[in-house]
Amino acid sequence: MSTQALLKTYKLGDLELKNRVIMAPMTRGRADNPEKKAIPELHSEYYRQRASAGLIISEGSQVSKDAVGYINTPGIHTKEQVEAWKDVTSAVHNADGKIFIQLWHVGRMSHPDFHGGELPLAPSPINPNSKSFTPEGFKDTVVPREMTAEDIKQTIEDFKQAAKNSMEAGFDGVEIHSSNGYLFHQFFNATSNHRNDEYGGSIEKRSRILFDVLDAVKEVMPENRIGIRLNPSMHGLFGMTMDEETIPTFDYIIKKLNEYDLSYLHLSEPFTDVSEISFAETDIAKRYRPIYKGTLMINTNFDQEKGNAVLDDGDADLVAFGKPFISNPDLAERFEQGVELDSWDEDTFYSGGAKGYTDYEVKTERATVLK
Numbered sequence: 001m002s003t004q005a006l007l008k009t010y011k012l013g014d015l016e017l018k019n020r021v022i023m024a025p026m027t028r029g030r031a032d033n034p035e036k037k038a039i040p041e042l043h044s045e046y047y048r049q050r051a052s053a054g055l056i057i058s059e060g061s062q063v064s065k066d067a068v069g070y071i072n073t074p075g076i077h078t079k080e081q082v083e084a085w086k087d088v089t090s091a092v093h094n095a096d097g098k099i100f101i102q103l104w105h106v107g108r109m110s111h112p113d114f115h116g117g118e119l120p121l122a123p124s125p126i127n128p129n130s131k132s133f134t135p136e137g138f139k140d141t142v143v144p145r146e147m148t149a150e151d152i153k154q155t156i157e158d159f160k161q162a163a164k165n166s167m168e169a170g171f172d173g174v175e176i177h178s179s180n181g182y183l184f185h186q187f188f189n190a191t192s193n194h195r196n197d198e199y200g201g202s203i204e205k206r207s208r209i210l211f212d213v214l215d216a217v218k219e220v221m222p223e224n225r226i227g228i229r230l231n232p233s234m235h236g237l238f239g240m241t242m243d244e245e246t247i248p249t250f251d252y253i254i255k256k257l258n259e260y261d262l263s264y265l266h267l268s269e270p271f272t273d274v275s276e277i278s279f280a281e282t283d284i285a286k287r288y289r290p291i292y293k294g295t296l297m298i299n300t301n302f303d304q305e306k307g308n309a310v311l312d313d314g315d316a317d318l319v320a321f322g323k324p325f326i327s328n329p330d331l332a333e334r335f336e337q338g339v340e341l342d343s344w345d346e347d348t349f350y351s352g353g354a355k356g357y358t359d360y361e362v363k364t365e366r367a368t369v370l371k
């Protein structure tokens with residue numbers, strides 16, 4: 001039994017995780033087919049190689065055609081997509097791994113090129129003034145179309161159906177992507193949500209859509225297999241601007257999440273230096289550990305030492321690693337065996353194909369099932 005906190009087992013609801021080294025969700029732009037489905041020989045191999053993680057969280061996967069905003073991201077809303085994911089989930093399970101799928105709607109972080117010339121949907125018609133990665137390269141985002149009550153209802157249904165599809169595809173659970181400036185985050189922040197119906201105005205109303213989605217999703221799958229991801233101190237990225245109400249909004253959301261028996265709450269430490277912003281929280285784990293009563297997963301810029309420390313200090317239960325998992329498929333074994341980490345190549349993050357995806361080396365002794 002390892003003395004490293006990261007390598008201890010963890011009981012996540014009714015799942016037994018073999019360690020606390022979690023693979024963070026990462027878009028990799030490899031679904032380069034008209035159906036936007038996972039490619040068995042590519043995606044299955046990539047995730048299988050990383051199955052020694054305590055839990056894999058898949059790349060963001062769109063819940064509907066409206067939800068897409070990046071080139072070659074996979075979906076989970078058609079029969080073909082569900083069938084293709086089955087190959088991935090069985091590859092991971094055969095290698096003794098566990099995998100959740102991240103359910104995603106980008107909202108305004110998209111471009112008309114993805115929607116047959118129609119405008120992307122968002123809480124309010126406010127341009128994030130960002131870039132969208134389209135099949136023709138990076139393009140400026142546009143002023144989106146304000147979602148109607150019917151659009152919101154449909155989106156809630158789309159998440160519910162996607163959760164159902166995820167179970168059919170053999171995933172162990174889902175993570176609802178409510179962070180990083182995408183649709184739900186756009187509802188939470190007052191600078192991107194100017195609505196004056198039941199989904200805008202007060203903190204409660206701006207947060208409502210997430211709880212409506214959660215209530216719908218838990219009708220079709222166990223509550224303790226649903227994770228939620230939030231990035232409270234995101235500022236100046238993907239069109240997100242914090243204000244005095246931002247942290248109180250996340251305080252409200254996170255307190256209310258205690259009413260659910262979730263699998264976990266996945267929080268990101270700030271992506272950028274927010275120490276000069278008076279209304280930002282610089283230490284997310286420390287702020288929310290006492291507030292959230294369930295399993296807390298923390299992410300952003302962790303290495304082995306910091307990961308063990310945050311667990312030893314009791315500020316989190318699980319640590320999600322992003323980029324280190326791109327270039328070190330055997331990350332958990334490297335921590336265990338003290339093997340130096342390989343560095344990642346940003347140029348191949350979204351470049352398609354096997355290069356920079358499935359060709360990073362395994363440099364440790366692995367359990368035979370993972371070889």
Ligand SMILES: Cc1cc2nc3c(=O)[nH]c(=O)nc-3n(C[C@H](O)[C@H](O)[C@H](O)COP(=O)(O)O)c2cc1C
Pocket residue numbers: 024025026027028059060102177179180229268299300301302320321322323324349
């Ligand atoms: C190539 C790449 C793709 C990413 N795609 C997603 C995504 O689909 N969903 C998501 O929630 N976060 C995404 N992220 C953010 C990561 O999950 C993670 O929060 C970030 O990389 C910080 O963690 P790290 O310092 O361990 O890399 C992505 C990050 C990278 C580098």
